Amino acid sequence: MNREILLEVNDLKTYFYTVDGVVPAVDGVSFTISKGETLGIVGESGSGKSVTARSIMRLIPNPPGKIVSGSIKFKDEELLTKKDSEMRMIRGSKIGMIFQDPMTSLNPLFTVGDQIIEALCIHQNIDKKEAKEKAIEALRMVGIPSPEKRINNYPHQMSGGMRQRVMIAMALVCSPDLLIADEPTTALDVTIQAQILDLIKDMKNMLNMSVMIITHDLGVVADIADSVIVMYAGKMMEYGRAFDMFSNPLHPYTKGLLDSIPTLSMEGDRLKSIEGSLPNVTLDYKGCRFADRCSERCEKCFVEEPPLIKVNDSYVRCHKYLNRR
Amino acid sequence: MVKYIFKRLIQLIPVLIGVSIAVFLMIYLIPGNAAEIIAGPTATKEEIQNITVKLGLDKPAYIQYLKYMSGVLKGDLGYSFQTGQAVSKAIAVRYVNTLSLAIFSALISIILGVTTGIIAAAKRNSWFDRLCMGISTFGISAPSFWIGLLLIVVFGVKLKLLPISGFNGKIWTADGFIHLLMPAITLGFGSSAMISRMTRSSLLEIIHQDYIQTARAKGVKEKIVILKHALKNALIPIITIVGINFGGLLGGAVVVESVFAINGIGRLMVQAISARDFPMIQGSVLMVAFTFVIINLIVDILYAAIDPRIQYN
Ligand SMILES: Nc1ncnc2c1ncn2[C@@H]1O[C@H](COP(=O)(O)OP(=O)(O)OP(=O)(O)O)[C@@H](O)[C@H]1O
Ligand SMILES: [Mg+2]
Numbered sequence: 218m219n220r221e222i223l224l225e226v227n228d229l230k231t232y233f234y235t236v237d238g239v240v241p242a243v244d245g246v247s248f249t250i251s252k253g254e255t256l257g258i259v260g261e262s263g264s265g266k267s268v269t270a271r272s273i274m275r276l277i278p279n280p281p282g283k284i285v286s287g288s289i290k291f292k293d294e295e296l297l298t299k300k301d302s303e304m305r306m307i308r309g310s311k312i313g314m315i316f317q318d319p320m321t322s323l324n325p326l327f328t329v330g331d332q333i334i335e336a337l338c339i340h341q342n343i344d345k346k347e348a349k350e351k352a353i354e355a356l357r358m359v360g361i362p363s364p365e366k367r368i369n370n371y372p373h374q375m376s377g378g379m380r381q382r383v384m385i386a387m388a389l390v391c392s393p394d395l396l397i398a399d400e401p402t403t404a405l406d407v408t409i410q411a412q413i414l415d416l417i418k419d420m421k422n423m424l425n426m427s428v429m430i431i432t433h434d435l436g437v438v439a440d441i442a443d444s445v446i447v448m449y450a451g452k453m454m455e456y457g458r459a460f461d462m463f464s465n466p467l468h469p470y471t472k473g474l475l476d477s478i479p480t481l482s483m484e485g486d487r488l489k490s491i492e493g494s495l496p497n498v499t500l501d502y503k504g505c506r507f508a509d510r511c512s513e514r515c516e517k518c519f520v521e522e523p524p525l526i527k528v529n530d531s532y533v534r535c536h537k538y539l540n541r542r
Numbered sequence: 543m544v545k546y547i548f549k550r551l552i553q554l555i556p557v558l559i560g561v562s563i564a565v566f567l568m569i570y571l572i573p574g575n576a577a578e579i580i581a582g583p584t585a586t587k588e589e590i591q592n593i594t595v596k597l598g599l600d601k602p603a604y605i606q607y608l609k610y611m612s613g614v615l616k617g618d619l620g621y622s623f624q625t626g627q628a629v630s631k632a633i634a635v636r637y638v639n640t641l642s643l644a645i646f647s648a649l650i651s652i653i654l655g656v657t658t659g660i661i662a663a664a665k666r667n668s669w670f671d672r673l674c675m676g677i678s679t680f681g682i683s684a685p686s687f688w689i690g691l692l693l694i695v696v697f698g699v700k701l702k703l704l705p706i707s708g709f710n711g712k713i714w715t716a717d718g719f720i721h722l723l724m725p726a727i728t729l730g731f732g733s734s735a736m737i738s739r740m741t742r743s744s745l746l747e748i749i750h751q752d753y754i755q756t757a758r759a760k761g762v763k764e765k766i767v768i769l770k771h772a773l774k775n776a777l778i779p780i781i782t783i784v785g786i787n788f789g790g791l792l793g794g795a796v797v798v799e800s801v802f803a804i805n806g807i808g809r810l811m812v813q814a815i816s817a818r819d820f821p822m823i824q825g826s827v828l829m830v831a832f833t834f835v836i837i838n839l840i841v842d843i844l845y846a847a848i849d850p851r852i853q854y855n
Contacts (some may be wrong), residue, residue, distance in 0.1 A: 324771055
């Protein structure tokens with residue numbers, strides 16, 4: 218991966234200050250996305266994937282959330298020090314974002330055309346007529362039939378898959394450099410999921426952009442991602458090339474995730490799963506966050522947080538690899 | 543849309559018939575016989591009988607109803623027992639006064655309620671928010687006659703800024719406007735408090751919807767996010783409250799009309815009821831009920847105009 222770096226996130230910490238105390242939802246996450254690269258972020262519910270994505274967009278609700286430290290460099294510019302007005306020029310134009318639930322992600326009271334045109338008019342100096350043509354073109358590009366009619370539809374007149382296509386058209390209408398897709402297929406039927414993933418791949422190649430895709434589904438990662446981050450309770454547990462991770466998972470949690478994918482050959486066997494659930498993490502949390510559920514834990518895991526260790530081309534946060542450095 | 547409005551208008555017909563029957567039957571609930579009342583306490587049996595026949599009161603109720611309704615459709619609401627004046631004429635003037643007052647105070651309460659609600663929601667937990675919510679608690683609980691008297695004392699008597707009575711019936715003139723200002727504020731205060739709370743709470747709820755996040759992710763300015771994307775969605779509950787409150791404004795007008803000596807339909811009804819002036823009672827109740835029905839219609843049409851999903855189910 219010697220290509221030009223588009224996004225560089227360094228030691229990002231996003232905390233939520235709730236009545237029950239401080240929640241370190243994202244706690245020291247670092248990664249890069251090169252031009253044309255697709256990064257997958259996996260991890261179970263509540264591990265901080267969406268918060269990572271929203272931190273990049275600077276869309277963390279404050280209060281209760283706050284990006285407490287770190288740096289997010291996009292095209293060599295620091296996003297964390299940008300003014301709101303400057304950030305708005307990046308959102309929707311240089312970084313597009315799509316969300317999990319297409320049924321609720323579009324405003325029910327405006328036509329899909331109006332919603333796409335709005336994005337165009339914010340970022341480009343064009344008149345309504347031109348914007349409308351571009352919107353129709355965008356709808357055609359994401360595979361919506363007779364877009365010149367569909368543009369006047371309201372979201373409720375479309376199916377879930379169609380709406381997700383509209384979301385993609387809206388996110389891509391200004392040809393962003395980066396698309397952040399937060400579980401774009403989770404809410405869809407399996408057949409539609411594959412179509413949407415293919416669409417994202419096609420769009421990526423066509424617009425020559427980078428993609429950050431968040432998912433629970435390792436199948437999605439295998440299908441689309443060049444590199445992967447495995448997150449757990451706000452921490453990066455493993456980070457490396459997708460191929461490496463699937464052929465040689467390092468972290469016990471990653472292994473557990475891979476083992477819990479059902480395969481045809483295991484017919485009759487029970488599906489393996491990782492016992493337990495995410496710990497309630499506080500600021501003074503000691504030790505490895507996965508220790509409770511880890512099958513390879515040792516005493517040290519409960520007292521000392523493992524650092525991120527480089528193994529071959531990957532990074533892993535586990536004491537197991539410490540002496541092998 | 544036109545089809546929808548037409549459908550709603552057709553649906554109104556049975557409602558209006560029901561309302562008119564209810565209004566007509568109301569007379570039978572009030573003790574006292576119309577003919578006796580007209581004839582006066584010293585009348586003989588024959589005189590009463592003559593009047594009964596003249597008014598058609600000896601006919602079966604449905605004949606009387608049909609006769610009354612055929613008059614109503616021609617704009618004839620009968621004649622006052624008290625003054626002999628045509629009811630429609632007496633009501634017309636008063637109705638315009640009351641409607642002016644109700645619409646004026648509705649406008650005040652919408653403008654005041656929606657703007658304070660928006661600001662309170664946008665700056666949640668700020669001093670402005672707390673102040674607004676404090677005042678609105680007060681506004682919802684304080685009775686309007688008391689607020690009216692308070693305003694009269696402060697702005698009318700002490701500061702001598704606004705006239706305390708003497709509305710000329712013409713809201714569109716400067717003089718009429720000034721005379722109606724204090725009554726309209728009095729009447730609209732409680733309503734604006736409710737609208738403010740409703741605006742705030744529905745905005746706060748909608749701001750957490752996914753599509754608001756989508757709008758922000760597109761780079762939409764926060765102001766536009768709230769005023770366009772969120773507010774339009776919040777309008778449905780707001781309009782519901784405005785509609786309900788408008789009915790309340792008509793009812794509340796009775797009190798405020800008395801406080802500010804406005805010649806409105808509220809006062810007319812009170813007088814008519816105490817005099818058992820049946821045609822007058824029927825006419826004014828019918829008019830107010832009709833207004834309610836129309837308000838409901840307007841509210842329904844607004845729903846459909848705002849939310850494209852409504853016409854389809
Ligand atoms: N608005 C908020 N207020 C308080 N805490 C929050 C808020 N948003 C997120 N969090 C905290 O951040 C943690 C991570 O949330 P996040 O949405 O990033 O999870 P996720 O990995 O995207 O999970 P999912 O797969 O369910 O989408 C949550 O456990 C939650 O405690
Ligand atoms: Mg999420």
